[in-house]
Amino acid sequence: MDVKSVFLNGPLSELVYVEQPPCFEDPKRPNHMYKLHKVLYRLKQAPRAWYEYLNDFLLKNGFEMGKADSSLFTHKVNNDIFVCQIYVDDIIFGSADQKFCEEFSGIITKRFEMSMMGELKFFHGFQIKQMKKGTFICQNKYIKDMFKKFDMSDAKPIKTPMAINGHLDLNEGKSVDQKVYRFMIGSLLYLVHLGPMLCLVCTCVQDFKPIQRNVT
Numbered sequence: 001m002d003v004k005s006v007f008l009n010g011p012l013s014e015l016v017y018v019e020q021p022p023c024f025e026d027p028k029r030p031n032h033m034y035k036l037h038k039v040l041y042r043l044k045q046a047p048r049a050w051y052e053y054l055n056d057f058l059l060k061n062g063f064e065m066g067k068a069d070s071s072l073f074t075h076k077v078n079n080d081i082f083v084c085q086i087y088v089d090d091i092i093f094g095s096a097d098q099k100f101c102e103e104f105s106g107i108i109t110k111r112f113e114m115s116m117m118g119e120l121k122f123f124h125g126f127q128i129k130q131m132k133k134g135t136f137i138c139q140n141k142y143i144k145d146m147f148k149k150f151d152m153s154d155a156k157p158i159k160t161p162m163a164i165n166g167h168l169d170l171n172e173g174k175s176v177d178q179k180v181y182r183f184m185i186g187s188l189l190y191l192v193h194l195g196p197m198l199c200l201v202c203t204c205v206q207d208f209k210p211i212q213r214n215v216t
Helices: 046-060 098-111 140-149 178-205
Strands: 072-077 080-087 090-094 126-130 135-138
Touching: 046 080, 080 098, 090 098, 126 140, 140 178
Parallel strands: none
Antiparallel strands: 072 080, 080 090, 126 135
16 A cells, blocks of 8 residues: 655654745744644655654554564464555555455555555565465566666676676776766665565565565
């Protein structure tokens, strides 16, 4: 599910003042400021306020916060376990108990405005396929899009980071754009770290049974 207006839901626990925005100035008090009661978009306190608000809501409804991952919440239903993973304004949830999944959807949509996205098939560029044999996570599409973005679709694979028969000289070569380089490294880090997080969620849903992870 996707949370609508995620950064407009959290109440503020600290004093925050903002300047009077254009077209909303008070002609009688032009030097006054507005005191916020709730967060606004692009406010630096918005992500933390939203998480704390949602965290309190889930804990009051019988969920437990993960010890290793504070954005992972679990709830035991008889002999099954329900898992809810928060990723800013995206929520992944699932359980072997289909009835409780429907109950959870009803509970959370009554409190927050949500868009139900259906069965998890894509998540932030990753392809996910759920089968009787297990849950498969494929990163092919993300990697191909990443190669295309950095103009490396025609790059040839190599076993080592640097050719062993290469010859170094004093030629400085072309200058490297630091922004592109950082973006490239960030994309690789995202590729490496998000996969295990999804595996953890899928494993919990399947009663902690091992799943297969297809990484290319």
